Amino acid sequence: MSNIAVVATSSVTPADVSRYQFGSRFGRMDPVCQLGLTAVEALGVKFGSRADIGVIVATNAGSLTTDVQYWRTRNEPGGVSPSLFIYTLPSSVTGEIAIRHGLTGPNLCLLGGCDQVLGEAAEWLRHGEATGCVCVECDVVATDAGELAGVPVVARAWAAFLQRGGGGIPLTENDRDLRSLCARVRA
């Protein structure tokens, strides 16, 4: 993986969301998209050739919290919320990242594939499917959703921007996931 450079990394929690300026749509997004976008914003990267930049997201919980929130609206006058329904796709965050940064490269969203993101991104770059790749691991599980699904409560996101060649820290075979990559870069 020596010719693949880690240009930037980030690690964020909901406390970081207010540090960045987003457009008016941001308030209508679900917490997964808000946190994922914040992680990408925290990279501080100005993307260059946007047509060839892809986005890969991995998530364990997916849209679990939004699923529960959406389904609760079925009892409201007018029925289920269309604005929440569109965020019940776990891949919504890839779309929001692409829209905000104008990235028209390929997309991938892996459920439970947090240890596969860097390998997939490296393959895209190596085989020319993309010249750059925004990688995000993002999980938000609220208390009620966690209890229903039997999974722990969490709200955390990590991101990295990888490029083929160019400046940055080389990606190595030992970089298994975004969490450990972010820790290595920080150290």
Add this chain to the structure above:
Amino acid sequence: MGGALEIAIAGCGAVSAVGADVAGLREAIRNNTSGLRPVPRFTGAAFQSNIVGATTVEGEDPIYELADRALREARHEAAGRLENIPPARIGLVLATTKANIEALERLTEDRPCAVSARRHWQAQWLAEDLAAAHGAAGPVQCVSVACISGMLAISQGAKLLQRDLADAVLVVGADCLSRFIVAGFSSLKALDPLGCRPFDRDRAGLSAGEAGAAVVLVRGEGATTIAGWGGSNDANHLTGPSRDGSGLALAIQRALDAARLKPRDIGYVNAHGTGTPYNDAMESLALRTIFGNACPPVSASKGMFGHTLGAAGVLETIVCVVAATERCLPGTPRLTTPVMAEVLHVPQTGARVRHSLKLGTGFGGVNAALVVRHE
């Protein structure tokens, strides 16, 4: 973009509204029949339409049943190619958008919900359980990228073979009908009350469907191979497709480049064809951008079994396989007045197709194109 040299489809399996196996699908293609019908549980104020593509699968964990049955059929057909491959070299890629979302309905309404049904609300656990049940002890992935999930799962499976991480990959797409999903599309006013009519002048929306569809991918030669794929994002709108079709055209061009083909090499296009006014208009423009006035025959299959979401890409790729092997280009069930002259009303028999193009688009602005080569 990506190309998968000598990645063969060794077996197919399909459970859909037109039958419990590929034979049922084949019959529906030959006869241009639609499996869409009214289903009482989707009747009421919360639902814009009760016309859906339902299977006969029932129970607390229907998505597992759909995926399991499709995998059994695909593995049976591919048995000769699988018999000497150890389990550790067999991978599995699952495509789904909502896994067993019906578990949420059950849990919030104090209805019975088996442990496995609750577990399969989380798609990655469904993938793990399917892999264990089908002897796939190699790499397991779970892809969820809206309505292109199935097409991406096929390309991910091909990549696992290219990277020598497996010698065979079971690719399965599955999603089941639920009030959660049908009410959601209703809230977006995205359902056609009369049932979906892709590429029809009077189309008014999609019809929800459910399916399990599986293919077995192996390295080497075969009657059908994956020649290339491409993906893109419109970077434009979360739910609305780009108005000019440029994003989908980009994905098609990337797939053609990966397959080292020209537009004239494509003999058949299986469109995404949801039946929504904007999708089909956008898709028509993308086809014109790539093919100009020499567009090959096009059909859309969602009038046959509905929009099966995470299964759609796999199921409709199987339609391409059946079309080539049967020399029968599918028609477009429920179509009356096509908006493009190239859209086939009824099946066209006797045509030999060397390369098919499968298209997909989805919420989040995602686009995908897959080129399938037929020997």
